[in-house]
Amino acid sequence: MTNNDIFKKLRVALQLRDDQIEEILTLVDFRMSKGEIGNFFRDEKHPKYVECGDQVLRNFLNGLVIHLRGTKENPKNPREVIDGHKPKFEAPKKPEFKPKGEFKPKAAAPKKKFAAKKTAPKVQVVEKVIYKNGKKK
Secondary structure, three states: OOHHHHHHHHHHHHHOOOOHHHHHHOOOOOOHHHHHHHOEEEEOOOOOOOOOOOHHHHHHHHHHHHHHOOOOOOOOOOHHHHHHHHOOOOOOOOOOOOOOOOOOOOOOOOOOOOOOOOOOOOOHHHHHHHOOOOOOO
């Protein structure tokens, strides 16, 4: 398993975006742009793919510890930090139904009787053909 695979799995498991990874790296004074970070997550066959070095992964893990746990002076609860990463999805609210006036049922209309449909006689499209290609009996 390569450093890129570890980095990808941590990113997915913690639901981190590139800008959050950039902030985590700045906690340990390691600066990288979003583009450089994005190159680690590309397919190996992509022309802009870059292998993640040991130094980058080490600094990310050290920054991740500070990001999740905080410092000795200012400790944090890791569960609250991870829950803050999740996208907040709110279902759209449906507008309340307000009738314009009182409901008054209409008088029942008399039911119509339907007559059976008249079908046209079937027209034979192909004539019956008698084949005479055998011996006479």
